[in-house]
Amino acid sequence: MATGTTFDVGEMRIRILDDGVFITDAGNLFGGSRKMRIRGAMHAVLVETGDNLVLIDAGFGPELPEALVGRYELRREKSLMDHLQEAGHAAEDITHVILSHLDADHVGWALEPPSFPNATVYVQEDALEEAREMPEGDGRREAVPAVEKGVEEGWCELLNGSGEVVPGIRVEIRSGHSAGHQIVWIGDGDDAALYTADLAPAKIWLDPDLISGVDTDPEAARRNRIEVLEEAESKDATVILYHEPGDFLVKIRHTEKGFEAVPMEG
Numbered sequence: 364m365a366t367g368t369t370f371d372v373g374e375m376r377i378r379i380l381d382d383g384v385f386i387t388d389a390g391n392l393f394g395g396s397r398k399m400r401i402r403g404a405m406h407a408v409l410v411e412t413g414d415n416l417v418l419i420d421a422g423f424g425p426e427l428p429e430a431l432v433g434r435y436e437l438r439r440e441k442s443l444m445d446h447l448q449e450a451g452h453a454a455e456d457i458t459h460v461i462l463s464h465l466d467a468d469h470v471g472w473a474l475e476p477p478s479f480p481n482a483t484v485y486v487q488e489d490a491l492e493e494a495r496e497m498p499e500g501d502g503r504r505e506a507v508p509a510v511e512k513g514v515e516e517g518w519c520e521l522l523n524g525s526g527e528v529v530p531g532i533r534v535e536i537r538s539g540h541s542a543g544h545q546i547v548w549i550g551d552g553d554d555a556a557l558y559t560a561d562l563a564p565a566k567i568w569l570d571p572d573l574i575s576g577v578d579t580d581p582e583a584a585r586r587n588r589i590e591v592l593e594e595a596e597s598k599d600a601t602v603i604l605y606h607e608p609g610d611f612l613v614k615i616r617h618t619e620k621g622f623e624a625v626p627m628e629g
């Protein structure tokens with residue numbers, strides 16, 4: 364079913380885009396003072412439904428946000444916009460942008476400046492609320508003015524919970540990493556793909572006991588991670604891992620310790 368970074372779910376074609384990789388100290392992701400450097404990819408998802416062209420999450424944007432300079436390094440030869448063009452689409456073609464939450468590595472191209480002039484950008488109201496309460500200089504807080512402007516100007520729509528954004532694409536609230544954090548189901552039944560966003564963004568997160576220093580509610584994140592991964596396994600869903608630099612299209616299988624990712628045939 365999967366050829367490279369493109370696969371089909373029902374009538375929908377899913378293309379995995381890419382906005383480069385970031386490099387940061389492990390301590391920035393897991394808390395503590397771990398000095399190990401780790402790499403994270405940014406695999407935004409493009410879904411061609413026939414009627415709609417839906418982008419799920421939007422990378423870092425044109426450059427590394429100022430708040431992260433010094434703590435993060437961004438490496439890329441091609442950006443998300445280059446990959447979009449290579450997939451045969453212009454920025455104007457995007458009709459919907461779903462933002463899983465408001466961290467800078469997920470909202471870049473969508474908000475400041477907005478790169479998709481014909482798209483509605485979907486943000487959970489709870490995620491916005493939480494971002495307003497974050498300290499000055501926090502990445503989520505930085506996204507607030509752009510979201511508020513988008514709401515005012517009509518290109519940003521606030522969602523209140525789980526539901527279908529377009530036929531075949533459903534967001535589901537799975538908080539923990541942030542308030543109002545949403546994952547995305549594409550298709551349903553036993554023909555589905557799942558975008559886990561930062562609930563389980565890379566293979567190392569399949570260990571449910573991994574406590575992440577960047578989750579605002581680690582216990583909720585853990586509970587939701589287990590429930591969602593069990594559901595993904597039972598549906599045999601293709602899972603898209605946003606930050607996984609290696610095999611980012613996987614199936615989930617139970618192990619004694621937790622879960623493992625089985626790479627899709629490329």
Ligand SMILES: [Zn+2]
Binds near residue numbers: 469564
């Ligand atoms: Zn992230």
